[in-house]
Amino acid sequence: MCKTLNILLFFFLSFCSFGYTQKVKDTYSACEGTINIFRSNSFTLQFLGQKGNSNRFSQYPALKHITSGNQIWFSFVAPTNGSVSLEISSKRTGLRLIVFDAAENNVCTDISSGNAEIKRLLEPADVSVIGLSEHVTEAFQYPLQIEKGKTLHFVVIADHDHPEYIQMDFRFHSDDPGFSEYKSKEVNLKKDRETPSLIVQVRDKETGKPLVADLILKGVRKYDGMYNVSDLVFDINRKSKIEFYCDHEGYFFKDSSNIAISAEKDNLLLIELEPVRSGKSVQIGGIEFIPGTSQITENSIPKLNRLKDFLIINAMLNIEIQGHVYEPGEDNSFSGQKMSExxxxxxxxxxxxxxxxxxxxxxxxxxxxxxxxKNPKTYSEEQANRRVEILIK
Structure with a gap:
């Protein structure tokens, strides 16, 4: 299993089987499928082994010789003024790195038309490690300065068409000495003893021990944001519905939405994360199908994308996808078996x-x-039987 810190990745991808238009180019091997990096991280990614030539850079005289379609795209938006450094390594030689400054319009269109500015171009011969560093060599150029709110787009290109892995260490260095990549690392943000509280606890599901995890909260107004905590307490002044996204290295992600929060009493939100290891299975909630079919509902796409993102940043994991159905009064019918498959x-x-x-x-x-x-008494228990699980192999 790769050692990796979880990052949040967002893709807007779709295909015709679910009533969408298929866009193979929207995978992260092309600009349209850019992986968004939100903070410093170390992780493993895999080239998709794309064969054939790419004409993405045909408008750049300095890039016309680069034709390999085996690419990985990612981008970074600066939270403050600062600089970006990185190191990318592979078992094979023949790595290239291009960094584009985002233009005013759609960056993919601007790259295709030659209007995006090239900030860095690295294509050293016969090396397997490249990047941006203060220690400049043939394979390393100086870190890139970036202003708050600006975006840099990176593309790593392999001279081969193999589905190789790369290891990347990405670092943002803020010019603000008080900057934290999280909204807060404080455990207790409560200011008024008289008001109800929301108490968030992140725990290992098997041991019950606290986990310091990446946590995004939405729906609580001034407390919305990213945290790195095991326990978090703050005031609740109005009833609301919140959602969260929680990640920790070596654990399955966990998300939830529409959690009702009371303004009349204290609220406890317990987030239990399950460890990732061979032979371990976990239910992926939020994936639903149109009744009687294998058609995935549109509301399930965000959760499928989270599963996809999890697999991208844990590129060494193999999984078995397990389908389960609920049939009242049936042990296991032929049609139910086929539907689950x-x-x-x-x-x-x-x-x-x-x-x-x-x-x-x-x-x-x-x-x-x-x-x-075995004998569900409520709709939620029926839905629990009608589920999708993944097994780490």
Missing amino acids: ARARRIMKYLTDHGINKERLSAVGYGNTKPIY
């Missing part, structure tokens, strides 16, 4: 269509043979 395959297709190597995935259906609730 079709749903697992549909999720696998979504992931492969959006850049995940199919060699890392398998899909199985269990029909109605492994219900969580």
Whole structure:
């Protein structure tokens, strides 16, 4: 399993099986599928092994010789004035790095038309490590200065068409000595003893021990933002519905939305994360299908993208996608078995269509043979039986 710190990645990807237009170019091997990096991090990514030539840089005389379509794109928006350094390494030689300054219009259009500015171009011969560093060599150029709110776009290019892995250490160095990459690292932000509180706790699900995790909260107004905490307390002045996104290295991500928060009493939000290891399975909530079909609902796309992002930044993991259905009064019908298999395959297709190597995935259906609730009494218990799980292989 790769050692990696979780980063938040957002892609806007789709394909025709779910009522969308297929856009293979929207994977992260092209500008349209750019991975967004929000803070300093170390992680592993995989080239998709794209074959054929790319004419993305045809408008740049200095780049016309670069034709390989085996690329990884990512971008970074500066939270303050500062500089960016990075180191990228691979087992193979033949790495190239181009850094573009984002233009005023759509950056992908501007790169295609030759209007985006090239800030750095690295293409040293016969090296497997390149980057931006104060220690300048043939393979390293100076870090890039960047102003608050500006965006840099990076593309790493392989001279081969193999699905190789790269290791990347990305660092943002702020000019503000008081800058923190998190909104707050304080555990207790409560200011008024008389008002109700929201108490957030992040715990290892197996041991109950605290985990200092990356946490994004939305829906609590002045406390919205990113935190790096195991325990967080703040005031609640009005009832609301919140959502959260939680990540920790070596654990499955966990998200939830529409959590009702009371303004009349204290609220406890317990986030239990499950460790990632071979043989471990976890339910991926929020993935739903149109009844009686394997069609994934549009509301499920964000959760599928989170699963995709998890696999991108944990590029050494292989998973088995497991489909389960709920059939009242049935042990396991032929149709239920086939439906569970079709749903697992549909999720696998979504992931492969959006850049995940199919060699890392398998899909199985269990029909109605492994219900969580053998005699469900509520709709939520029925939904728990009608689920998707992933197994780390």
